[in-house]
Amino acid sequence: MSEIRVALADDHPIVLAGLKALVESTPDMSLVGEAVDGQAALELIRQTLPDVAVIDVSMPKLNGFGLAKAVAEQCPEVRVLVLTVHEDRAYLDQLLQCGVRGYLLKRSAAEDLIHAVRAVMAGGLYVDPAMASKLLSAAKTPGAATSELSSREEAVLRLTARGFSSKEAAAKLLLSIKTVETYKARGVEKLGLHSRAEIVRYGARHGWLDET
CATH class of the missing domain: 3.40.50.2300 (Response regulator)
Structure with missing residues (x-):
């Protein structure tokens, strides 16, 4: 390595x-x-x-x-x-x-x-x-359930919460950057999130930050 x-x-x-x-x-x-x-x-x-x-x-x-x-x-x-x-x-x-x-x-x-x-x-x-x-x-993130997300929307938001850029998420998920940004936009709208910090707090509540 x-x-x-x-x-x-x-x-x-x-x-x-x-x-x-x-x-x-x-x-x-x-x-x-x-x-x-x-x-x-x-x-x-x-x-x-x-x-x-x-x-x-x-x-x-x-x-x-x-x-x-x-x-x-x-x-x-x-x-x-x-x-x-x-x-x-x-x-x-x-x-x-x-x-x-x-x-x-x-x-x-x-x-x-x-x-x-x-x-x-x-x-x-x-x-x-x-x-x-x-x-x-302190996480008072508005709160639709994760189950309301599609699998792709959740995958994109999990990576976003963990610090990945749209470009890096696209490479990991084998998608275009535009497609990743579309899934991200849909996901945050469903969850009522408005910023990267809110995505991170939501991810913290749902155990996304502990993933490797």
Whole structure:
């Protein structure tokens, strides 16, 4: 199995050093570079196209929200894993809208970073367990039953909830991107969902995020 190429961005030198040590001590991972502000991180990601970019939310010059949006637009093949101290669900919702594939709390990084990187690399959506419980407890997603979905609509929404783009879902399901987007639109209409964050919360309630 090829190495997972990782880029790191955090404006705190001690945190960055710790993340670097974790990645470099993991046999199936390699560090392609590091940055201490958002603009430098974007340049690094553009130049190296890592498999996974681990970024802090609060950075100078370009914060994590702006960086995640820029990466999604300019380097969509790069999976973004956010590292943050914020345990507010509003941050998670906003970052999901920006296209991030993972949300890891800094207090969990020493134990869970490597697992999170692997989960994101495998195509899933990683949410810190502390945040996942908030997703579940706060999920007031409107609620038609999953049984109302066609098998294709459910398959597309499951992949969407786990962080896959329409292009990636199309490749997995052997469908065109347009067809995937049609199934997604039908599915969210049936379920009364209006955003990616709501799809993720619905998926959390129905066990979709635990799939491999």
